[in-house]
Amino acid sequence: MYGNLVVRPEDIENWGKKIEEEDPEKLAEFEGRIERGEKIEPQDWMPFEYRRQLIRLIEQHAHSEIIGALPEGTWITRAPTFRRKLALMAKVQDEVGHAQLLYSAAETLGKSREQMINDLLSGKSKYSNVFNYPAKTWADTAIIAWLVDAGAIINQTTNSKGSYGPYVRALERICWEESFHLKYGYDSVVYLATGTPKQRAMLQDALNRWWRPIMHFFGPPDTQSVHTEKLIRWKVKLATNDEMRQQFLDMYVPKIWELGLTIPDPNLRKNPETGRWEYSDPDWGEFWRVINGDGPCNKERLAVRRFAEEKGRWVREALRAPHARYVTPLA
Amino acid sequence: MIEVLEILILSLADDELFIGHRHAEWIGLGPILEEDIAFASIAQDETGHAQAYYQILTDLGLPTPDEYAFKREASAFRSAHLVELPNFEYDYGMALMRHFLYDAAEQVRLDALRKSAYEPLAGLAERLLREEKYHWLHARVWIQRLGRSTEEAHHRLQAALDQLFPYAWMLFEEMPHEEKMIEAGWVPPSAELRMRWLEKISPILMEANLAYSEPKADELQAFQGGRHGIRSPYFDSLYAEMTEVSASDPEAEW
Ligand SMILES: [Fe+2]
Ligand SMILES: [Fe+2]
Ligand SMILES: [Fe+2]
Numbered sequence: 001m002y003g004n005l006v007v008r009p010e011d012i013e014n015w016g017k018k019i020e021e022e023d024p025e026k027l028a029e030f031e032g033r034i035e036r037g038e039k040i041e042p043q044d045w046m047p048f049e050y051r052r053q054l055i056r057l058i059e060q061h062a063h064s065e066i067i068g069a070l071p072e073g074t075w076i077t078r079a080p081t082f083r084r085k086l087a088l089m090a091k092v093q094d095e096v097g098h099a100q101l102l103y104s105a106a107e108t109l110g111k112s113r114e115q116m117i118n119d120l121l122s123g124k125s126k127y128s129n130v131f132n133y134p135a136k137t138w139a140d141t142a143i144i145a146w147l148v149d150a151g152a153i154i155n156q157t158t159n160s161k162g163s164y165g166p167y168v169r170a171l172e173r174i175c176w177e178e179s180f181h182l183k184y185g186y187d188s189v190v191y192l193a194t195g196t197p198k199q200r201a202m203l204q205d206a207l208n209r210w211w212r213p214i215m216h217f218f219g220p221p222d223t224q225s226v227h228t229e230k231l232i233r234w235k236v237k238l239a240t241n242d243e244m245r246q247q248f249l250d251m252y253v254p255k256i257w258e259l260g261l262t263i264p265d266p267n268l269r270k271n272p273e274t275g276r277w278e279y280s281d282p283d284w285g286e287f288w289r290v291i292n293g294d295g296p297c298n299k300e301r302l303a304v305r306r307f308a309e310e311k312g313r314w315v316r317e318a319l320r321a322p323h324a325r326y327v328t329p330l331a
Numbered sequence: 332m333i334e335v336l337e338i339l340i341l342s343l344a345d346d347e348l349f350i351g352h353r354h355a356e357w358i359g360l361g362p363i364l365e366e367d368i369a370f371a372s373i374a375q376d377e378t379g380h381a382q383a384y385y386q387i388l389t390d391l392g393l394p395t396p397d398e399y400a401f402k403r404e405a406s407a408f409r410s411a412h413l414v415e416l417p418n419f420e421y422d423y424g425m426a427l428m429r430h431f432l433y434d435a436a437e438q439v440r441l442d443a444l445r446k447s448a449y450e451p452l453a454g455l456a457e458r459l460l461r462e463e464k465y466h467w468l469h470a471r472v473w474i475q476r477l478g479r480s481t482e483e484a485h486h487r488l489q490a491a492l493d494q495l496f497p498y499a500w501m502l503f504e505e506m507p508h509e510e511k512m513i514e515a516g517w518v519p520p521s522a523e524l525r526m527r528w529l530e531k532i533s534p535i536l537m538e539a540n541l542a543y544s545e546p547k548a549d550e551l552q553a554f555q556g557g558r559h560g561i562r563s564p565y566f567d568s569l570y571a572e573m574t575e576v577s578a579s580d581p582e583a584e585w
Contacts, residue, residue: 069367076355076358076374077355077356077573078575078576080401081577082397082400089355093358093367096359096364096371099364138576138579138585191585192585196582198583199580304360307360308362311362312361312363312423314423314487315484318481318484321480
């Protein structure tokens with residue numbers, strides 16, 4: 001119905017093949033192209049495993065954008081001034097726009113948006129864990145827009161050096177927009193940090209609650225994570241989780257301290273000898289529990305998405321009706 | 332005369348403020364992503380329009396847009412009840428029909444304001460129309476498409492029209508001291524704008540096979556008073572939500 005499906009599964013001759021079943025010559029040529037820094041485009045030959053991993057990655061990213069719109073979205077109608085309200089609306093609108101771009105990018109690999117959304121709703125495919133935590137106060141929205149978006153920028157900038165053309169191009173535009181979110185988030189945080197005692201307390205409380213999910217944001221430590229050397233060779237994965245986490249800490253811990261905030265980890269420090277940040281175990285057990293469905297908001301988030309799917313079904317059916325043509329979106 | 336001007340501008344601005352609020356509730360919950368984005372974009376425009384209308388008053392030494400929006404007594408608002416209505420369990424048929432009826436009214440209203448003798452209003456109307464063009468296009472195209480698609484869609488739009496029509500009718504409720512506004516050349520009579528509005532929506536509704544009947548004066552009791560400071564039953568919860576943060580620490584800057 002969205003018409004972005006560039007490649008249909010039935011046209012893909014190696015659909016479902018294991019890597020060792022692939023044509024070795026084609027595989028060598030494919031890897032050579034990536035090594036030379038060429039981009040892979042939808043019509044190009046690619047091993048099925050590459051296709052599968054990218055669909056998984058881009059789809060999860062797209063889901064994270066729409067689910068991520070929910071915790072912040074509920075604060076638009078509560079935003080305390082015109083300036084904040086307009087900025088927050090624009091931000092959340094961008095996030096939904098990112099989902100749209102990313103679903104389109106994933107569709108070029110042969111999975112339709114409808115299938116992806118169905119897999120989200122059935123729990124088969126995941127989204128970023130960070131959105132399974134609640135945004136309880138206005139300060140939470142400020143912390144999300146600053147630090148979660150900062151994490152997203154690090155992650156996305158890294159991925160934008162990847163090998164798949166449509167994903168890379170989507171990410172370039174996304175990163176450009178995210179940089180405005182970050183500015184908005186930081187500005188909101190500064191107002192709270194330099195505001196009334198109540199505002200400062202609200203901000204510290206938000207940071208206390210968000211620190212752990214933010215530490216989890218980049219994924220489990222390299223010692224526990226199962227990405228293979230192959231994904232790095234194919235430029236699907238470009239930095240390890242720990243590398244990205246270190247980069248985040250390097251860039252943002254000093255800024256957080258500068259605002260007079262306390263990071264809720266007494267062991268957090270930069271080791272002057274190794275140049276690396278050390279921190280307490282952020283409870284990776286919790287990370288796995290939340291990813292497997294047992295977080296504070298997993299059920300609620302999916303319930304909201306299912307509700308929206310259900311409520312909008314008649315509209316989508318109407319758009320598929322014979323005389324109804326697809327309506328060009330406004331924005 | 333400044334009190335009369337304030338009545339006029341607040342009637343325009345308050346409608347925009349609350350329709351923006353209601354449209355914004357669709358972000359993340361639309362029937363397709365494209366509509367989340369469309370409603371978010373329109374919500375931003377309308378919220379910005381509200382701010383721009385209030386600013387005209389601010390420039391005359393009256394309160395700031397934030398004060399008007401976030402720190403006012405319920406009875407000082409002048410919105411039509413149409414824009415205060417909730418989204419009714421996310422009924423997209425209702426949302427779309429309200430958007431259609433409202434933006435048609437905005438088209439008519441702004442088109443008239445371009446010729447207003449009150450310079451700041453005429454200038455602003457010109458500017459807002461550039462954005463409004465897209466609202467109207469969006470509303471119209473969707474009514475046309477959905478109105479002629481499935482039986483269910485048609486049925487839902489008709490039900491929404493039945494419910495919303497008397498509310499929309501009252502977008503053109505006569506304002507207090509309206510005769511002074513007309514005399515000053517600021518606006519044409521509301522009743523005249525209502526006729527232009529009907530001319531605008533009728534052919535599109537007819538094409539989509541959607542019917543309305545003009546309400547009789549004695550049927551309008553429940554829908555009127557918005558321009559005179561009477562709030563709908565939905566206002567209190569709406570406004571409590573809108574001011575939840577700002578009221579939590581009135582001295583704070585955000
Ligand atoms: Fe995003
Ligand atoms: Fe407007
Ligand atoms: Fe509008």
